[in-house]
Amino acid sequence: MESEEKISYSYETLWKAIIRPPRDEYTEEFLGDPIFTFNQKTYIRKDYTLLSSEGHRLYCSFIEPEPGSRPSKEMPVVIYLHGNSSSRLEGLRMAPHLLRRDINLFVFDFAGCGLSEGEYLSLGYHEKDDIKIIIDFVCNLPGVGNIGLWGRSMGAATTMIYGHKDSRVKAMVMDSPFANFSDMAKDLARRMIKLPNFIFSAAISIVGSTIKKKNGLDIKKLNPIDSAEFTETPCFFIHANKDELINKEHSDKLFEKVKGVKILKNCDGGHNSKRPREIVVKVAKFFNKYLRGIDEDENSSNEEKLYIEIEPENGSDSSDEENGIDATGLLLKELNQLSKE
Secondary structure, three states, rough: OOOHHHHHHHHHHHHHHHOOOOOOOHHHHOOOOEEEEEEEEEEEEEEEEEOOOOEEEEEEEEEEEHHHOOOOOEEEEEEOOOOOOOOOHHHHHHHHHHHHOOOOOEEEEEOOOOOOOOOOOOOOOOHHHHHHHHHHHHHOOOEEEEEEEEOHHHHHHHHHHHHOOOOEEEEEEEEOOOOOOHHHHHHHHHHHOOOOOOHHOOOOOOHHHHHHHHHOOOOHHHHHHHHHHHOOOEEEEEEEOOOOOOOHHHHHHHHOOOOEEEEEEOOOOOOOOOOOOOHHHHHHHHHHHHHHHOOOOOOOOOOOOOOOOOOOOOOOOOHHHHHHHHOOOOOOHHHHHHHOO
């Protein structure tokens, strides 16, 4: 009986880990001030609510300079796609690198995440349709130029699935994507459910049926690698060497399949570890090159005051999600402070 209870618990834990992980809860005050100064320019954050393909309200924020601070009539925009169990606050960490390069930032909470409505995630299956809705909306805003996508984990997989279909997307960054969902789910299940190999496939099938019943996701059809061979958009992949959730071989496979310009950077740490400053800077330069046509000098190192590392109050070095990534929502207040130094 005890063994049956353990299997039942592991089964429920597994499907919830896939489509109903802990929600990153926060309040709007963590978004910071709607008007702030950074790098001697005044920026405005505008908040929007859009309807997802499933009819859920998605909460979004757009950061751009005030009219008097714009360097040009049209400016590129990077849309940040967060990971599961996260929110738009994750994307705000990247604002300093993009804003100083005259690239505006659009962040949002996926359905089932943060403040947005919805109960279940689908790891790209439905989210790909929401990205089209968001890009359509962003491109209809005044003064918007080229579009870039920056996704992490679930957001990275969504970027891979959708990005190649939209000619408006000129550059894509994918941090910790999975190539094949079934393979990733099996790896995850083997760590969570201790079963003999001869009944393991049956257990995965049952989990898949539960997921499909709850949100319509057919895990057998969630394969970003099927989109990779059609991708000619410049791609930048990032993957941690000790990623405990999605093996770095997933990025390796996607990297091999995509065509055109492609970069792959591995780093130390795990799935939710902070990415090294030098990699984040390279990503910003990548966007600057393919969204604005500016190829920065790779030897430039004048970034010391441009990267804001927001540490948890206890000073520990654990992952963002362990500490609650909402702490990074203080970013805009940090930007105000930085401008005064």
